[in-house]
Amino acid sequence: MTAPVVLVHLYPRRMNIYGDTGNVLALRRRLEWRGYPVRVVPVDEGNPFDLEEADIVVAGGGEDASQLAIAGDLVDRGAAVHRAVRDGVVFLTVCGTYQLFGRRFVTADGAEIPGIGVFAAETIGGGSRMIGNVVVDTPWGDLVGFENHSGRTALDPGQPSLGRVRRGFGNNDMTAEEGASVENCFGTYLHGSVLPKNPAFADELIRRALQRRNGAPVTLQPLDDAVERRAAATAATRP
Amino acid sequence: MIRGRGYRAAMVRFRCAVTLARLARTLSRVAGRGGTAFPGLVALRIDPRVIEKLVASIPQGVVVVTGTNGKTTTAKMITTMLTGSGWTVLANRTGSNLARGVAAALVGAVRRGRLCVDAAVFEIDEAAVRDLGPRLRPRLIVVTNLARDQLDRYGELDTTARHVAAAVAASRIAVLAADDPMVARLGAGRSAESPEGGEIAWFGAVPEIKATLPDDRALYGYAEAGHAGPFDARLTRTTPDGDGQSIAVTVDRREVAVFLQVPGVYNGYNATAALLAVSRLGIDPVSAAVHLSAMAPAFGRGQVVDYHGRRVRLVLVKNPAGLNQAIRLLCDEPTPSAVLIAINDNHADGRDVSWLWDASVEALAATPHRFGAGGIRSADMALRFKYAGIDSWVERDDRRALERLVADAAAGDAVYLIPTYTAMLSFLELLLPGRSPEEVWS
Numbered sequence: 101m102t103a104p105v106v107l108v109h110l111y112p113r114r115m116n117i118y119g120d121t122g123n124v125l126a127l128r129r130r131l132e133w134r135g136y137p138v139r140v141v142p143v144d145e146g147n148p149f150d151l152e153e154a155d156i157v158v159a160g161g162g163e164d165a166s167q168l169a170i171a172g173d174l175v176d177r178g179a180a181v182h183r184a185v186r187d188g189v190v191f192l193t194v195c196g197t198y199q200l201f202g203r204r205f206v207t208a209d210g211a212e213i214p215g216i217g218v219f220a221a222e223t224i225g226g227g228s229r230m231i232g233n234v235v236v237d238t239p240w241g242d243l244v245g246f247e248n249h250s251g252r253t254a255l256d257p258g259q260p261s262l263g264r265v266r267r268g269f270g271n272n273d274m275t276a277e278e279g280a281s282v283e284n285c286f287g288t289y290l291h292g293s294v295l296p297k298n299p300a301f302a303d304e305l306i307r308r309a310l311q312r313r314n315g316a317p318v319t320l321q322p323l324d325d326a327v328e329r330r331a332a333a334t335a336a337t338r339p
Numbered sequence: 340m341i342r343g344r345g346y347r348a349a350m351v352r353f354r355c356a357v358t359l360a361r362l363a364r365t366l367s368r369v370a371g372r373g374g375t376a377f378p379g380l381v382a383l384r385i386d387p388r389v390i391e392k393l394v395a396s397i398p399q400g401v402v403v404v405t406g407t408n409g410k411t412t413t414a415k416m417i418t419t420m421l422t423g424s425g426w427t428v429l430a431n432r433t434g435s436n437l438a439r440g441v442a443a444a445l446v447g448a449v450r451r452g453r454l455c456v457d458a459a460v461f462e463i464d465e466a467a468v469r470d471l472g473p474r475l476r477p478r479l480i481v482v483t484n485l486a487r488d489q490l491d492r493y494g495e496l497d498t499t500a501r502h503v504a505a506a507v508a509a510s511r512i513a514v515l516a517a518d519d520p521m522v523a524r525l526g527a528g529r530s531a532e533s534p535e536g537g538e539i540a541w542f543g544a545v546p547e548i549k550a551t552l553p554d555d556r557a558l559y560g561y562a563e564a565g566h567a568g569p570f571d572a573r574l575t576r577t578t579p580d581g582d583g584q585s586i587a588v589t590v591d592r593r594e595v596a597v598f599l600q601v602p603g604v605y606n607g608y609n610a611t612a613a614l615l616a617v618s619r620l621g622i623d624p625v626s627a628a629v630h631l632s633a634m635a636p637a638f639g640r641g642q643v644v645d646y647h648g649r650r651v652r653l654v655l656v657k658n659p660a661g662l663n664q665a666i667r668l669l670c671d672e673p674t675p676s677a678v679l680i681a682i683n684d685n686h687a688d689g690r691d692v693s694w695l696w697d698a699s700v701e702a703l704a705a706t707p708h709r710f711g712a713g714g715i716r717s718a719d720m721a722l723r724f725k726y727a728g729i730d731s732w733v734e735r736d737d738r739r740a741l742e743r744l745v746a747d748a749a750a751g752d753a754v755y756l757i758p759t760y761t762a763m764l765s766f767l768e769l770l771l772p773g774r775s776p777e778e779v780w781s
Contacts, residue, residue, distance in 0.1 A: 292691070292693050335719070
């Protein structure tokens with residue numbers, strides 16, 4: 101029997117504000133529907149789990165206080181995360197953890213929360229919130245999700261974004277950039293949750309994870325995604 | 340006491356505010372416009388302190404009900420028991436729970452320049468309670484629970500908790516949910532003898548009942564304790580009974596057993612809070628409880644509407660905690676039933692539907708029910724069902740969804756309609772054509 105795909109849910113207790121469990125569930129079901137056994141591992145602050153043993157790591161958003169609470173643990177894990185990213189582990193970081201995967205997040209109160217610098221990016225909090233449904237043009241088609249953040253993220257020159265915003269704000273209200281990517285590590289402001297409504301992107305994460313495990317490209321068995329497409333199409337038309 | 344020109348000017352402004360607001364009320368009624376809050380807006384524009392001045396003359400004071408879920412039902416329960424006990428009670432029944440709605444309710448109750456009520460019971464939105472709570476100088480405040488609710492409207496839960504804390508600090512008596520860790524924190528370190536703030540009264544349920552309804556923190560993996568006791572009121576038993584339930588409550592050492600027309604453990608909690616509130620207002624809870632049995636459910640909160648020979652049970656949901664309460668209700672329903680969950684994403688519902696992923700929809704897979712997904716975001720709900728391993732039909736159109744729900748049940752059966760706020764308004768228009776929400780409410 102094949103060893104289960106290890107799906108790590110990073111900081112589920114603190115960073116879970118916008119239906120982030122939906123991303124874990126989408127990956128899990130889409131693997132299981134294709135016959136791959138899955139082991140979901142919740143990893144909270146102080147849990148010594150080695151992220152290099154993960155196939156996919158999913159982390160969500162949280163309030164400023166939650167970000168502060170996990171920041172120390174994340175910095176402690178910084179070197180391990182960098183090793184895992186270099187090793188090709190798949191990461192999806194949303195909103196609050198996306199911000200902390202950049203170099204730093206300066207909150208609206210002026211407090212500086214250190215990040216781990218996986219993405220060459222910085223975030224400044226405060227000002228009006230960017231709220232609403234978002235459509236982003238990416239290499240895997242349009243991503244549709246919901247954003248709600250006051251942090252404005254600026255990518256360094258040369259840091260690739262996840263895609264270009266066709267509707268909504270994305271990283272900030274000045275550039276049309278949304279999210280960031282390095283190797284198999286992705287950051288995004290989209291929740292909603294993002295993966296259930298964007299099966300092509302969910303499958304891209306799965307494909308990359310399986311390819312790393314197998315050492316060879318993988319072709320995924322197609323699934324019936326009619327409901328997924330319908331949900332994305334509705335969201336794309338809503339304010 | 341010598342009162343100078345400043346006092347006279349203030350009195351003139353106050354009287355103008357009340358008179359013109361009442362005129363605005365009459366005119367908007369004549370014009371047939373349902374602008375319930377408009378007179379309040381007029382009054383506040385002329386005299387920004389009109390609320391403070393009017394509530395000061397209410398002999399038995401103001402009761403404020405706030406919290407994430409259960410506000411409307413709890414406020415209605417308190418009003419029902421006070422009215423049944425012979426008090427004249429003013430309430431903001433039309434769901435106008437912001438400053439203008441409260442001002443409109445107050446101005447509307449003025450007779451010959453005076454407010455002729457014994458008490459006022461106001462349901463106040465958690466976002467408005469920081470400002471309104473202190474202005475109403477509540478004799479008693481009830482905090483039902485604090486859970487995530489439409490983060491795109493209210494901001495973060497910690498912020499909401501701070502708003503509610505400000506209102507609790509301004510109240511003479513606070514009736515707090517002991518089993519809810521976020522609410523328990525509001526009363527931590529305060530006691531009857533404490534010079535800071537007023538008296539705290541705790542309501543909760545016995546552990547066996549509490550365990551069936553996880554609080555918001557528990558849903559997200561926090562093992563945070565609520566208030567450990569002692570309790571001033573405790574829900575000790577709840578048994579489904581027809582469309583409602585029978586409950587037993589110990590309140591201020593008195594035993595109360597009563598039938599409620601509303602089902603669900605969460606409504607048992609609401610009744611417990613309401614019984615403790617009336618007890619602390621000096622009314623015997625045992626005799627007051629009699630009136631609860633006669634109370635019809637509040638608008639959409641466990642309300643049952645007959646439609647084409649089916650009993651349609653309406654359960655409004657607004658957030659993951661509320662949806663979990665509804666899911667709990669469905670898990671306790673042994674008869675295989677037709678269920679429609681209808682999710683809208685208009686402003687009043689909250690634009691963000693991410694919260695569907697936070698509710699324990701998976702628990703429904705073990706029930707014998709048949710499910711449909713409706714509302715503007717019907718596809719999102721269908722997707723949530725799909726990933727929970729549950730088959731569902733999808734129908735975006737409300738009229739066709741209702742037909743399908745009814746067709747899914749035999750004549751005489753109960754069906755469950757679980758909508759968000761604006762979806763509920765739309766379905767009520769279909770279920771009870773031509774009736775305004777206010778009529779349906781009362």
